[in-house]
């Protein structure tokens with residue numbers, strides 16, 4: 001009897017060389033223009049395509065209706081416009097939305113949209129995981145897997161932009177998601193160049209773009225030398241080396257003084273006011289003594305101190321500070337002349353601290369509801 005069953009395994013394609021597809025978001029406008037010109041297509045099409053992607057929020061090439069159909073097909077055959085899949089999307093009552101994105105190689109990253117009055121700020125990841133090892137952070141628990149590409153960084157910005165209503169615009173970018181941006185500086189800067197490009201890119205003023213770091217002095221110097229006028233935020237989290245060595249282990253090879261010296265050089269070069277970030281952990285770094293030491297470090301600097309009460313991470317033993325500790329901490333800073341701001345924790349109910357959603361989804365996939373995101 002003849003076997004009519006259909007073979008379940010597809011034929012091997014090992015011997016057939018597939019043309020490599022390019023992530024369009026990895027390319028600059030100039031690179032795209034030169035690729036088009038090489039195929040006899042006018043250069044101005046590159047600008048049109050970029051505007052569709054970054055400004056008109058297109059999700060597919062076939063939405064670019066003022067391009068000739070042949071060109072749309074050519075682009076579709078050669079490029080991936082988006083390479084991530086939305087593994088989870090969560091929305092909090094305060095308007096905060098968080099995406100868990102699955103990369104083409106299976107890695108997972110998080111990015112967040114925060115709505116605050118007229119502001120539409122996004123918090124973007126720079127690496128899969130993180131090597132800095134801050135003890136209270138979900139992102140660093142498993143170390144770093146790899147750096148993100150220029151395209152993967154931009155894709156987060158675009159997918160968050162897709163969550164906006166047509167009359168909403170992105171206003172601020174903070175490189176403060178998963179990873180240490182200064183450990184992936186060339187790709188972060190390449191992505192931000194497109195983010196600030198008002199002709200073809202997202203058109204976000206560099207004054208509204210913040211790069212957050214635990215403080216890597218040689219990379220801070222490189223950033224200052226690159227003449228990129230971005231806002232620098234240094235995550236301090238402790239006022240002295242013994243405590244910081246415990247909370248931010250990478251500090252053991254650096255030391256607070258070297259970081260402050262690099263911060264001062266950045267200020268001298270750019271004249272941009274510095275921001276220091278301080279996650280307030282109950283019973284660990286929230287004492288009046290810590291606040292007094294911070295006063296000594298910061299009162300003579302042109303700097304803002306952002307204090308963020310800790311957002312508890314399931315499985316980690318760190319606590320939110322008590323309201324009275326927060327009050328005393330604040331009073332000591334203000335009496336000491338420090339320009340301090342106490343940030344509200346937004347999006348608590350959606351695990352908005354970096355790395356939390358990714359971790360929760362790995363451990364308890366059924367807990368994270370996958371909503372029909374506006375992005376795919």
Ligand code: SF4
Pocket residue numbers: 130131132133134137138139140177178179180214354
């Ligand atoms: S807080 Fe930031 S720098 Fe520290 S481990 Fe987490 S992602 Fe890395």
